[in-house]
Amino acid sequence: MPEKHIKLASDHAEIVLNGKIYAKETVFAAGYVFLDKAYILLDQSADKIFVYLYPQNEKADLKKLAMEFYNELLNYAHYFTRVKANADAIKSLMQRALFSTSPSLVQEAEEKEIEDLIKELEEEEKNASTAKKGKK
Amino acid sequence: MLPLQKKGKNSYIIKLHKDLYKQEPLERLLKDDKGWARNLKAKDKIYHHCELKNAELKDVLEWANYLFYLNKTS
Numbered sequence: 001m002p003e004k005h006i007k008l009a010s011d012h013a014e015i016v017l018n019g020k021i022y023a024k025e026t027v028f029a030a031g032y033v034f035l036d037k038a039y040i041l042l043d044q045s046a047d048k049i050f051v052y053l054y055p056q057n058e059k060a061d062l063k064k065l066a067m068e069f070y071n072e073l074l075n076y077a078h079y080f081t082r083v084k085a086n087a088d089a090i091k092s093l094m095q096r097a098l099f100s101t102s103p104s105l106v107q108e109a110e111e112k113e114i115e116d117l118i119k120e121l122e123e124e125e126k127n128a129s130t131a132k133k134g135k136k
Numbered sequence: 137m138l139p140l141q142k143k144g145k146n147s148y149i150i151k152l153h154k155d156l157y158k159q160e161p162l163e164r165l166l167k168d169d170k171g172w173a174r175n176l177k178a179k180d181k182i183y184h185h186c187e188l189k190n191a192e193l194k195d196v197l198e199w200a201n202y203l204f205y206l207n208k209t210s
Binding site for chain 1: 137138139140150151153155156157197198200201204205207208
């Protein structure tokens, strides 16, 4: 890890993150895990996010704490990337799981889908007829 | 630069970036802690400026942690 991304002061560690690599949500998710072992302050400038970690235990190793924070960041960055990539699969699995516990939901979903299709067709017909009238 | 500055003997000024710290949880927290925390309502488009009076560094950091928690969960 390049040292320039971690600055150690007497009572806190400063971590400089590239906001294009680590989204705000990732920083908050990683910070949430650290709430019981560090006090966290955040700042932002252009595309950089600054994380200030004050250990709750004064004897804690600041560099180790900062490195652990990086690990957690990587963990959540990976998690969010996978969630995004697998969103469709997750959605379909969740739907299947819900439908298997309550078959009435299948019927409701089908009815809703049919209603939406009918509405869509009606709108298409309406648009087509207004276009014809316009030509005349 | 560290967004926390000591002001006087027992007071701190904390600058909270508006892109990171949402308005609603901050206002809720300031309302709960109005005895010692207040928004300075500075004309700054980037930061909320808050003053925490009669506080030790640990109190300020605990307050900031709770604000972080509120931002994450709200």
